Amino acid sequence: MSGVKKFVVGSFDDEAVLFPAVKNVRRAGYKIHDVYTPFPVHGLDHAMGLRETSLHTAGFIYGITGTTTALTCISWIFTKDWPLNIGGKPHFALPAWIPITFELTVLFSAVGMVLTFCYLCQLSPFVKKHHFHLRATDDLFVMAIECTDKTNDAEVQEFLQKAGAKEINVQVAETGWWLGRYDKEQKLYRELEKGY
Amino acid sequence: MSLLKYESQIREPLVNGNKNYHQVTEDIISPIEMKPTRLWYIGFYISVALLLFGVYSIYREVTYGVGQWNLNKTIGWGWDITNFVWWVGIGHAGTLISAILLLFRQGWRTGVNRAAEAMTIFAVMCAGQFPIWHMGRVWLAFFIMPYPNTRGPVWVNFNSPLLWDVFAISTYFTVSLLFWYSGLLPDLATVRDRAKTKLRKLLYGVASFGWTGSTKHWQRHESLSLVLAGLATPLVLSVHTIVSFDFATSVIPGWHTTIFPPCFVAGAIFSGFAMVQSLMIILRKVFGLQDYITLGHIEAMNKVIVLTGSIVGIAYITELFIAWYGQNYYEWYAFKENRVNLFSPYGWSYYLMMFCNVVSPQMFWFKKLRRNIAFTFFMSIIVNIGMWYERFVIIVTSTYRDYLPSSWSTYYSPSIYEIGFYLGTFGLFFTCFFLFAKYFPVIAVAEIKSVLKTTGESYKVKMTDMEKENSDKFYLEEVEHAH
Numbered sequence: 001m002s003g004v005k006k007f008v009v010g011s012f013d014d015e016a017v018l019f020p021a022v023k024n025v026r027r028a029g030y031k032i033h034d035v036y037t038p039f040p041v042h043g044l045d046h047a048m049g050l051r052e053t054s055l056h057t058a059g060f061i062y063g064i065t066g067t068t069t070a071l072t073c074i075s076w077i078f079t080k081d082w083p084l085n086i087g088g089k090p091h092f093a094l095p096a097w098i099p100i101t102f103e104l105t106v107l108f109s110a111v112g113m114v115l116t117f118c119y120l121c122q123l124s125p126f127v128k129k130h131h132f133h134l135r136a137t138d139d140l141f142v143m144a145i146e147c148t149d150k151t152n153d154a155e156v157q158e159f160l161q162k163a164g165a166k167e168i169n170v171q172v173a174e175t176g177w178w179l180g181r182y183d184k185e186q187k188l189y190r191e192l193e194k195g196y
Numbered sequence: 197m198s199l200l201k202y203e204s205q206i207r208e209p210l211v212n213g214n215k216n217y218h219q220v221t222e223d224i225i226s227p228i229e230m231k232p233t234r235l236w237y238i239g240f241y242i243s244v245a246l247l248l249f250g251v252y253s254i255y256r257e258v259t260y261g262v263g264q265w266n267l268n269k270t271i272g273w274g275w276d277i278t279n280f281v282w283w284v285g286i287g288h289a290g291t292l293i294s295a296i297l298l299l300f301r302q303g304w305r306t307g308v309n310r311a312a313e314a315m316t317i318f319a320v321m322c323a324g325q326f327p328i329w330h331m332g333r334v335w336l337a338f339f340i341m342p343y344p345n346t347r348g349p350v351w352v353n354f355n356s357p358l359l360w361d362v363f364a365i366s367t368y369f370t371v372s373l374l375f376w377y378s379g380l381l382p383d384l385a386t387v388r389d390r391a392k393t394k395l396r397k398l399l400y401g402v403a404s405f406g407w408t409g410s411t412k413h414w415q416r417h418e419s420l421s422l423v424l425a426g427l428a429t430p431l432v433l434s435v436h437t438i439v440s441f442d443f444a445t446s447v448i449p450g451w452h453t454t455i456f457p458p459c460f461v462a463g464a465i466f467s468g469f470a471m472v473q474s475l476m477i478i479l480r481k482v483f484g485l486q487d488y489i490t491l492g493h494i495e496a497m498n499k500v501i502v503l504t505g506s507i508v509g510i511a512y513i514t515e516l517f518i519a520w521y522g523q524n525y526y527e528w529y530a531f532k533e534n535r536v537n538l539f540s541p542y543g544w545s546y547y548l549m550m551f552c553n554v555v556s557p558q559m560f561w562f563k564k565l566r567r568n569i570a571f572t573f574f575m576s577i578i579v580n581i582g583m584w585y586e587r588f589v590i591i592v593t594s595t596y597r598d599y600l601p602s603s604w605s606t607y608y609s610p611s612i613y614e615i616g617f618y619l620g621t622f623g624l625f626f627t628c629f630f631l632f633a634k635y636f637p638v639i640a641v642a643e644i645k646s647v648l649k650t651t652g653e654s655y656k657v658k659m660t661d662m663e664k665e666n667s668d669k670f671y672l673e674e675v676e677h678a679h
Contacts, residue, residue, distance in 0.1 A: 002213025003386065009580045034408075034410045034411060034412070036408055036409040036410055037411065037412075037414065038221075038382075038386070038409060038642060038643040038645055039218060039382070039414075039643070039646040040414040040417065040418050040642070040646060041411075041414070042646075044414075045411055045412070045414075045415040048411055050411065050415060052415075053412075053416045053419045054416050054422050055416050055419045055420055055423070056419055056422075058542045059423045059427075063427075073342070077351045078351075078354060078355075081351070081364075082348065082349065082350070082351055084351075084353070086353075086355060093355055093415055096354065097355075099363070099441070100359070100363045100439050101362055101366065101432075102358075102434055103363040103364050103431075104363070104367075104431070106367055106371060106427045106428075106431050107366075107367040107370060107371065109423075109427055110370065110371045110374055110424055110427055110428075111370065111374065113420055113423060113424070114374045114378055114420065114424075115588065116458065117378065117416055117417070117420045118405065120416060121410075121412075121413045121417075122406070123381065123405035123406055123407060123413075124405055124406065125403070125506050126400045126402060127406035128401070128406055128642070129406050129408050131408060134390075136389075136408070136409050137219065137385045137386040137388075137389045137407075138218055138386060138389065139216065139217035139218040139221065141512075152366070170599045176470070177406060180359055180399075181398055181401055182388055182391075182397040182398060182400070182402075183394040183395070183397040183398040183401065190551040191536060
């Protein structure tokens, strides 16, 4: 997936202009690499044709893992490993275990989901990615269109101009992530490897 | 502008002034980039001083034992557990704002959720101190973790509410932290991308995990926060329910009541919102955020305070009625003699609690008072004092007179190290909060931007103008266009 590619980058300053632009770019057959926005723009994922995320399904699976972990551990401990006689009450005291079972369900689900989220989005400290425009986290909606050998980038730039982009340029960028710090201009390890 | 962005004019704007996206970033993030004010330093140093006094008090307690506190034969839980329950309760408002109001789609939460969640995390940190140091031999604190060990293995008692507390509080802290931090990532990336100095680029670069703002990431982020909100909602109810089980499952008169879980949860939200009010009123003033934390926000929170305060009031009266109606001699004695009797040793605290929690919040039925900042600030302090006394009344008035009159204790008042420990947690809380306010965006920048075009004042004015135009034209052009 990752590697160095060429992109035509158009920056929009209004999401109302961005939406039709996304539709037109897709209709024209260009491949949108990604759109970077300062806040979640509702419906943009559908406009770009992204599929729904299944993160919540993962959360459910982590949750039931927590439930079963709690129930199996507590029941093993209190009925097999070290049965305690508490006032002659049953060793298998399910109602008293509900609070801990519930807490572990929530804990497993939350921790698992956040880790999965970070894994899927490749987010971690000391991870660096190419930023097409620094104002993408401020007030610009930045669309990066991937170029292939056959793409005429002048044509794409003109197309974006018509679609209402405020700033347009062409960038050669690494699509994946690498280890790096934001205070240093840093060569990509892939560049170093290949000796570009 | 499409109709999808429409919000009724009856609703007050959530963002005042003529703002655009960049202005929002500028307003919220620039305080981070400037040198802190003199006021910040003064506040910070006072907090650190309190924290150090707390550390010294804990040092005394660990070195010489729990005897440093004035706990006695029947009052085994004095100030420390009172403070524990109080701090946990404070935390609940943050989760209510960030999780429950998210599920209810309350737009006004965006202005206050970040700081309220931070408050939750710091409050739970403070709360955790009390049971931990109360253990006395704190170096054996790891005994509360259930793991196969060489001591038997001796397991913890899974049927005990005290262990449920361990699980509840640690889960609550972890989930709140994850929720808060995952929401912070995009905003930290905003700070990173604006950074001018190398150090700031490095630190915010590390802290923002390389966030880019990709649409797919936002989609997952939205899904994550929605599910975390769904998990945090029952979690927050469970936490104070479990805290109340510490009392409710015992057989102490005044504690052994089934009304405790809902009463505690309502009380927790009540006191938490009061704390949010105190913090927000200072925060908006110090950082000049009046456009984002508006009078409307303060009024909305005051409405929550009057609602939860009234629930607490009903609970107190129900509890009192049931104590009489239940015809349990000891239960009724605890209420009649230890609490309601003004001339009993702690009678004054019951009336103080009643006044602060039940009577005074009723002032918020008046709109003028709900929108009065000075009055709100004053009330938020009163409510917090009242809620502290609620826990004090429950713990101390139920325990100082045991079943056995011969062991009825003398008047309990805290030692200087008990007070010092409490002040120390204030120091911890405010030290953390001052650092948070200096180094983190105190308002969720991305969330404000996402509601700006619906609820921003300048945009709402435009909508009014749009409505005045010919409605057919409005429909044809705007509604059709939106599809």
